[in-house]
Amino acid sequence: MTIIEDSPTTEREFGRARKRKEDARLITGRTKWTDNIQLPGMLHLAMVRSPYASATISAIDTSEAKAASGVVGVWTGPELAGSETGLPCAWPITPDMKAPTHPSIAQGRVAFAGEIVAVVAARSAIDAIDAAEKVIVDYDDTTPVLDMEQALAEGSPLVHPELGTNKNATWIFDSGEAGTGDSADAAIAAARTDPDSIVVQRRYRQQRLIPAFMEPRSTVVDPTGEQITVWSATQVPHFVRIFMALVTGTPESKIRVIAPDVGGGFGGKLQFTPEEVITFLLARAIGKPVKYTESRSESMVSSHHGRDQIQQLTLSAKRDGTVTGLKVELLADMGAYLGLVSPGVPILGAFMFNSIYKFPAYRFECTNVFTNKTWTDAYRGAGRPEATFAIERLMDALASELGREPMELRQQNWITHEEFPFTTVCGLTYDSGNYEAATAKAMELFDYDGLRREQAERRERRDPIQLGIGISTFTEMCGLAPSRVLGSLNYVGGGWENAAIRMLPTGKVEVVTGTSPHGQGHETAWSQIVADRLGVAFEDVEVLHGDTQVSPRGLDSYGSRSLVVGGVAVSLAADKVIEKARVVAAHLLEASPDDLEFAAGNFTVRGTDQSTSLATIAFASFDAHNLPDGIEPGIDAEATFDPPNFSYPHGTHLCATEVDTETGVVTIRTYVCVDDIGTVLNPLIVEGQVHGGLAQGIAQALYEDGVYDDSGTLTAASLATYHIPSASDLPSFTTDRTVTPATSNHLGVKGVGEAGTIASTPAVVNSVVDALAPWGVDDIEMPMTPMRVWKMIQSAIPSSTTGGNA
């Protein structure tokens, strides 16, 4: 990676590797984190959380806590029961979906360890925490439900007895029924009896992950004003405002929500949380500002988790390698409750298991299951990493069964670049892509053939350090989302994004965006778009966001949507500013608007040297002394963009791992990715997104595991036991790009926020499995810990020392 120094030139901003203007304050922490906010008379909250995964609460004694130093009050479930409706689920995937009520504070029973049972308000945070330890709760604990398959078995204890089942919903897509392809069941049945066909069945486990954003969640609520102001470390301030109104019965117009600077989210802050509701309710009840900031330990057990699926996969193919059918049967762990989009997360993967391959027949069936664990919801990639993992592992399995070179097998089945736009077996239309180009570039950077030779040599000499090569040729759907498509999936809400541009009288520009950055660099990127479009200096553009009073319309940031939906809206708003300004400019230049050219911030009468600047027009429309008749003062403009399609970034990721067969340690030697994310606005920000995404995807393959013990206690409840890799655990990545512009937006951009995470996990697992192919290993459960790898080697007998590929 090359760091390009900023220099004061007039070069085009689009495509320029600008360093992020927001980083100095974000990195030093001298900025507006929610927990930095101090208000006069502010009270602090501490939560009392259940240590049991499943229990009824027989008594809560708050008397000692209430008498403790600095304590203003202690509340339990019954005292807050009437003041909220319970937390919402915005994605009821089926009409008959079973959903438990989800109170912010437990009402007589708890369904996971970490659930809030009481809350203390005190004059200082330490008083609140001290008093919380004095709340005495009597629990009658019952056997928790921890395993998805056991949860569905006859006679299992129930997470929510009132539902009568641990099944949330079953959601099915069948290309035969949908008319977008043939029946997968028929294709697989036919393959079973056809000597020229093969059926490959595999079961994969997607372990539970914890988003582990850097800034713990924090909420401050100030009720001392006409509007109750909520500051929260959230990705979704606009969602929070709407749901806070609905859940607490406060008119939406009486609530202002601000997401100040937010330190990471990865989907983990795409949530409307019990803690936000409780803080709001107590501030409203007490009439004073109230703050709640979680500890890291609380964050690990109570912020939502991600992934956690059991994947049963059946693929049929001709013996020549042509795929003929794919059937996906999933169990997805919801945990104890449904969050904002929990049931829909696996459904976001439903359309991606077929990936870049031309499956003629496809069936997806997912059953969501309740267990007595922290609830799951969106985590970087949300459904699509699971899908990509399954298909990329499965393509390797097919290659292995057929004795084929895994890349060549993929190439045989993928959509060629001449075939775009391509309508898939799921009915999605991939607008653009070039899998051949990305793959060719990646193979060259990786020295694929050279590494294969080395692999053969190491096998030949029985080197204790074996080499594996893993492939992931991925695509994903992001840029959430066309509103109509969301509607067809029963999602409660749209997928558009809004932007406004304010032309200030002094020539400076304010850009208002409905997206809500939490580390992505929107302030820099949106400034680049506007600087280019309006011909103003990058430094003269200020980006405003994350405050429902400043940015009243928005649908926030997640699903790699910010640039491809929100950034496009910014660009459209700039175009509207130009068109408004053109009328004023024509008036001042005494020319026809049609005769004006706009370039580099100036309107020029075509064929003359007569011109005026946008800044001049901005002031002229501010003082309004000389405007055309019928033209309102001001050239501010607003635009809303509802994307016509998803965005389909793709790429080829290649991973070489060295597997120490004596210790089971896996070391990534080379990681090459060539991503195609369409036109690139800021290559440096793209690098950052790809590097971070790779780290998280690799972490799933090798390190992270949200594991519970038999009593339902999260054992990975701190960063000492939940293993997040650091830079020293990861290789230096080789990243590159190909560019096939998106056709679904005029900037040609595709999302990049999740690509690295989605693509990398199967590349790593494929490479380790490939390294151990001579031992007959065909799967290793994630995370591939040294112990798991070593035990796999111990339990296998080397089949040969010169095995073929994968």
Next chain:
Amino acid sequence: MIPSTFDYEAPTTVEDALTLLASAGDREVKVMAGGQSLLPVLRLRLAAPELVIDLGKIDELRGVSDDGDAVVIGAMTTHDDVVREPLIRQHALLLSATAQTVADPQIRHRGTLGGALAHADPAGDMGAPALALDAQMVIASLGGARRTVPAVEFFADLFSTAVGDGELLVAVRVPKHTGWGAHYEKMNRVAQAWSMVAVAAAVRVDGGTIAEAKVALTNMGVVPLRAHAVEQALVGRPATAESVRVAAASAAEGTSPMSDGNADEEFRRHLATVLTGRAVLAAAGI
């Protein structure tokens, strides 16, 4: 989280610290060195001492000196100083090599040798090299009294040492191992995590023969353990990979490793042999 409230004292001499300890009576007291283990424990409220005595301002506890046949390292010498200090590198390289692997740079700049040894975490790194090098722990009590305890007696049990009530570990006296090769072979899940198993090895090779060898194991029991069988099998053997492989096979003898999610007992025993082989090879420069 925020720790429970505690009183805090930061004495400037060892005698003042001992006086504070003596006068604490029945109060629960924790002595803080670099705080890199204690502070997380306090913040998680796994401990709630009434008094914390911070040794950070006691200058006499820092620094390294040459004492003839030994190097004397003040208990409050940081890991980073142990890594860099020329006297230690020259005469007790194993300690430097091990300190280099402790956690991350921030922790190495705060955490101390004495603090790590007195904490006696079985997965902590500094116990094994101290044991391997036959370090002597200098323990002070009120009135200027000093007693010396060999490392093998110092580590009593899980998080428990020979430092008694009213006492402080003030220095570590390490016999000179000038000219010995040294290596600490460590395995952990991620760079900043505790050792699953690690092996500290110091070897003196003379004319192609292993003249002396000292090997100790981290996290193969509740305390650091010497791998005497390995040492005996090495001494007098030619410095070759084959000698080392044969000797390392007995690394897990007499150990009693625990099982956890990262490594069960069987895997730890296996790792002990593999890592011992690698540590000795590296130490011997083979």
